[in-house]
Amino acid sequence: MMVRGEVRSPDETDAEASIVDAGYWVVIWIRYLLAAHAVLINAFRWRQAAHPALLAAIMVVIIVWSIVVGRLQRRPDGRSLLAIRVDLGIAMAVVLSSPYVLGPVLRTDHLTAGVYWMFASAISLAVSRGFRAGLLSGLALGAAALLVAPTWYLPSVAEDLALPVASGTIGMMMDGLRRAITERDIQRARAAALAERDRLSRIVHDGTLQVLALVEREGRDLGPEGARLARLASAQEAALRSLLQDRTVDIGRHDASPTEITVMLERHQGAGLTVSTTSGEIVMDARRARELDLAVQELITNVAKHAGPDARAWLLVEQDGDEVVVWFRDDGVGMSEEQVVRAREAGHMGISGSVTGRLEAVGGSARLTSRAGRGVEWELRVPM
Amino acid sequence: MDDTSRRRVMLVDDHPIWLDALTRDLEAEGFQVVAVAHTGDECLRRLPATHPDVVVMDLNIPEPDGATCTEIIARDYPDVNVLVMSASGERDDVLRAIRAGARGYLVKSASKAELLYGVRRTAEGDAVFTPGLAGMVLGEYRRMVTRPEQDGGPALTAREIDVLRRVAKGMAYREIAEELYVSHRTVQNHVQNVLRKLQLHNRVELTRYAIEQGLSDLDD
Numbered sequence: 001m002m003v004r005g006e007v008r009s010p011d012e013t014d015a016e017a018s019i020v021d022a023g024y025w026v027v028i029w030i031r032y033l034l035a036a037h038a039v040l041i042n043a044f045r046w047r048q049a050a051h052p053a054l055l056a057a058i059m060v061v062i063i064v065w066s067i068v069v070g071r072l073q074r075r076p077d078g079r080s081l082l083a084i085r086v087d088l089g090i091a092m093a094v095v096l097s098s099p100y101v102l103g104p105v106l107r108t109d110h111l112t113a114g115v116y117w118m119f120a121s122a123i124s125l126a127v128s129r130g131f132r133a134g135l136l137s138g139l140a141l142g143a144a145a146l147l148v149a150p151t152w153y154l155p156s157v158a159e160d161l162a163l164p165v166a167s168g169t170i171g172m173m174m175d176g177l178r179r180a181i182t183e184r185d186i187q188r189a190r191a192a193a194l195a196e197r198d199r200l201s202r203i204v205h206d207g208t209l210q211v212l213a214l215v216e217r218e219g220r221d222l223g224p225e226g227a228r229l230a231r232l233a234s235a236q237e238a239a240l241r242s243l244l245q246d247r248t249v250d251i252g253r254h255d256a257s258p259t260e261i262t263v264m265l266e267r268h269q270g271a272g273l274t275v276s277t278t279s280g281e282i283v284m285d286a287r288r289a290r291e292l293d294l295a296v297q298e299l300i301t302n303v304a305k306h307a308g309p310d311a312r313a314w315l316l317v318e319q320d321g322d323e324v325v326v327w328f329r330d331d332g333v334g335m336s337e338e339q340v341v342r343a344r345e346a347g348h349m350g351i352s353g354s355v356t357g358r359l360e361a362v363g364g365s366a367r368l369t370s371r372a373g374r375g376v377e378w379e380l381r382v383p384m
Numbered sequence: 385m386d387d388t389s390r391r392r393v394m395l396v397d398d399h400p401i402w403l404d405a406l407t408r409d410l411e412a413e414g415f416q417v418v419a420v421a422h423t424g425d426e427c428l429r430r431l432p433a434t435h436p437d438v439v440v441m442d443l444n445i446p447e448p449d450g451a452t453c454t455e456i457i458a459r460d461y462p463d464v465n466v467l468v469m470s471a472s473g474e475r476d477d478v479l480r481a482i483r484a485g486a487r488g489y490l491v492k493s494a495s496k497a498e499l500l501y502g503v504r505r506t507a508e509g510d511a512v513f514t515p516g517l518a519g520m521v522l523g524e525y526r527r528m529v530t531r532p533e534q535d536g537g538p539a540l541t542a543r544e545i546d547v548l549r550r551v552a553k554g555m556a557y558r559e560i561a562e563e564l565y566v567s568h569r570t571v572q573n574h575v576q577n578v579l580r581k582l583q584l585h586n587r588v589e590l591t592r593y594a595i596e597q598g599l600s601d602l603d604d
Contacts, residue, residue, distance in 0.1 A: 205444060209471045210399050213492040218405065220495060237493055245474070276515045276552045278523030314515055314554025318522070329553045377553070 017076065019177050023127035024079070028070045031120035035066040038115035050103025058094055058101060058113045065090055066120075079128055088125070088137060091118035095144045110149050110156035118145075119163050126171035130178075134171030138164030201244040212237040231270075238269035259289035261324055262317050268300055277317045282324055284384040288362045292326065292382050295355045295366070299328050299378060307332020307375065319384075323364075326380040335370040355380070390507040394419040394436035396427045396453065397469075398445045402492070406440065406499070413500050424448035428456060436464060438507045441486070443470040443477045451480040458485025458583075467506040469494075475520055482521070482579070483586040488512025510572060511579040518552035521582060528585065538581045547574040 039059050042049075049055045069087060072078030091114060098112035106112065118141050126134025142160040149156055212233045219230030242263055261284050262277040269275040296315065303313050311332030318325045355378070356366040364382035393415045397403050407417045419434040421427035423446040427439070439457060443450035454466045466486040470478060471493075478489050487506045490498060491514070502512045513521075525540050540548070543564075550560045557571045564571070 205471060210402065210492070213471050214401055214405060216493040217495065234493060241471075274515050274554055276519030278519050278526060278552070312554070314552075316515070316519055316549070316552045319526075327549075327553050329555070331554070 019181060020127065020174075021076075023174060024073045024124070027120065027124040027127050028073055030123060031066050031069060031117075034115070034117040034120050035062050038062055038113075038117035041111060041115045042113060045102075045105050045109065048105045049101060050105075051101050054097070054101045055113060058097070061090065061094070062114070062117055066117075069124075073124065084125060084128070087121045088140075091121040091141060092144060094118060095141065095148060099148050106149060110153045112145050112148060114145075116159075119167070122163060122167035123170055126167040127174055129171070130175045131168060131171035135164055135168035138167035197244070204240060204244060209237065209240060212240070235270040238275075239267060242266035242269065258283045259286045261289045261292065264289060264293050265296060265315060265317055265326070268296060268315070272303070272311070273300060273313045273315060275315045275317070279317075279319050282317065282319045282384070284324055284382070285362075288364070288382050288384075291358050291362045292324065292364070292380065295358050295380060296326065296328065298355055298358075303330045303332060303376075307334075311375070320381075322384050323381050324384055326378075326382075328378040328380065329375060330377075331375045334372050334374045334376055336372045340368060340370050390437035391415050392418045392435060392437045393503060393507075394421065394427070394431065394434060394439045396421045396424075396439060396445060396450065397442040398422045399442075402442070409496050409499065410503065415503065422446070424450070424453045427453050431457065431461065431464070438503055439464055439466045440503065441466050441468050441481070442492075443468060443474070443481060449477070451477050451484060454481045454486045455484035465506045465509055467502055467512060478517065479520055479524055482517070483582055485583055487579070488514075489517045490514060491516065511575045513548075513551050513575050513579075515552050515554045518548050521578060522548050522552060524582065538584060540578060540581065544574050544578050547571060548578055551575065 039062060042055055042059050046052050046055055065087075069083070072083055094114040095112045095118055098106055098114070101113050112118075119138075122134060122138040122141055125137045142163040145163075146157060146160045215233035216230045216237060219226040219228075219233065222229075245263065245266070261282045262279070266275045266277070300313065303311055307313075307330045311330050313328065313330040315329075316327040318327070352366075352368055359366045359380060359382055362382060364380065366381075367379045368376065369379075370376040391414060393410055395403055395406050395410075395417060397406070397420075403420050403422075407420070410417055418436050419430045421430055425447065427441075427445075428448075431439070441450045441454060445453075448456075450468065450470070454468065457464055457466055466481070468478065468481045468486045468489045469492055470489070471491070482489060487509070488502060488511055490502050490512065494502070494514075498514075505512050522545070525545075529539070547560060547564075550563070551557075555563075557568055557575075561568045561571045
């Protein structure tokens with residue numbers, strides 16, 4: 001049965017909680033009504049029962065447990081897994097004890113000692129844990145009620161079938177409501193986060209960003225120390241700028257949600273690398289985006305290692321149909337034709353193999369062109 | 385128009401540290417900073433009296449913003465060329481300024497050499513394309529192709545797209561010219577055409593908008 005251990009999932013929102021509260025309120029009253037109905041029916045047939053004292057005890061259990069559950073379920077910390085297990089256990093025990101307690105009466109009116117009261121357990125599970133839990137508990141209780149009835153009386157079969165259908169349907173509705181509310185809350189959180197980011201962006205833009213850009217610009221002419229400051233400022237300026245332009249908001253609920261690849265790649269912008277993009281946003285599969293980002297990281301490291309001390313690099317991200325294309329070019333020492341052939345033939349060895357292998361694993365490709373003294377150019381393609 | 389005759393520059397920025405740094409660098413290279421403005425309003429007021437050849441425009445200035453000022457300058461003072469500078473590089477603002485008639489765009493962290501080169505080219509009426517701007521413009525054309533209702537302005541030729549992509553990949557005009565076996569001037573012309581077409585698109589759109597709004601006199 002799909003039941004979760006905790007009382008309330010940590011990411012449950014206030015709106016979601018209030019919907020669940022409303023659901024429980026309905027369930028509690030259904031339970032009271034079904035309890036009253038069950039007690040009434042049992043009172044009428046009390047004298048014909050095989051063991052009237054036991055039936056009286058069951059009636060007390062039904063009343064007392066309904067009141068206890070009603071009190072418990074009013075508050076979120078009363079909706080624990082333990083309470084659910086006990087509830088289901090009691091409902092099941094009432095159903096299964098019926099042949100012994102009721103005796104021949106069960107044969108004539110086809111109603112267990114629980115009558116319809118045990119349905120409340122399945123419905124309450126549907127409210128708290130959704131479709132699957134509601135359907136499965138409904139099926140279990142329905143099947144138990146069918147098994148203890150010694151004759152296959154059609155209306156009673158229909159009643160027992162109606163139980164899982166009803167609890168499953170209620171569970172499905174609760175799931176739908178939860179999803180709708182979660183989506184709405186995410187939108188609201190996203191709007192608030194973006195508004196706050198815009199406010200911060202204006203402040204940062206008027207101060208920090210201006211000074212960083214100035215340090216970067218003036219520092220270059222102030223000797224090696226100044227040049228070092230310029231490089232540091234440049235890296236921070238790029239990081240800050242891409243942070244401010246980042247429109248993705250991490251709500252912390254969808255780990256594998258699609259990723260905005262341009263923002264991801266703009267984080268690599270720095271003194272040695274210029275990042276350009278054609279579209280404002282390219283949203284792609286999170287795993288493929290991560291591999292592409294790691295491939296670019298490898299290329300950047302490779303430029304630093306092999307392209308020469310003054311080499312600069314440029315990156316252009318484009319969307320081509322349903323593919324993301326990244327052009328990565330440096331103006332370093334480059335490779336001779338022979339070296340290019342060797343790099344390609346090296347298979348999964350070295351930088352070429354590692355980048356190619358990484359992208360091919362997610363259905364993409366990498367192509368290398370170079371000429372001695374003219375730098376190296378990569379064309380990376382990955383499906384969105 | 386030769387290089388030495390167009391040396392009057394106006395600076396628009398609300399950061400005094402920037403105005404000082406830019407003034408110093410430009411004057412050291414023989415440019416004449418004829419006016420500075422801290423707000424869009426100041427810029428538009430001082431412009432007619434000071435006759436600059438080039439306006440170096442920060443996009444984030446107090447009202448009206450840099451893009452709006454560029455629109456007004458391009459419309460009312462067609463012989464004044466605007467070079468946009470911005471610290472944030474907000475795509476929409478940059479594109480709006482470029483479509484409105486700016487000649488080019490530099491990030492504020494550009495080196496002195498890049499700035500001087502940019503101002504010199506802008507003074508001559510040439511387009512100043514950084515890799516970042518080339519990428520944005522390429523993307524803008526791609527968007528216009530996918531939105532048929534925007535069709536109406538001229539499309540880019542395959543060669544123009546090729547040149548633009550090479551600029552976006554960081555290639556210098558000289559390198560592009562070598563690889564395509566054409567002259568440096570031809571590359572410059574391609575880039576210039578891209579800018580001209582983009583601004584034409586802007587005018588087509590503005591006219592259509594005006595007609596739709598019923599504000600336009602069709603005989604005009």
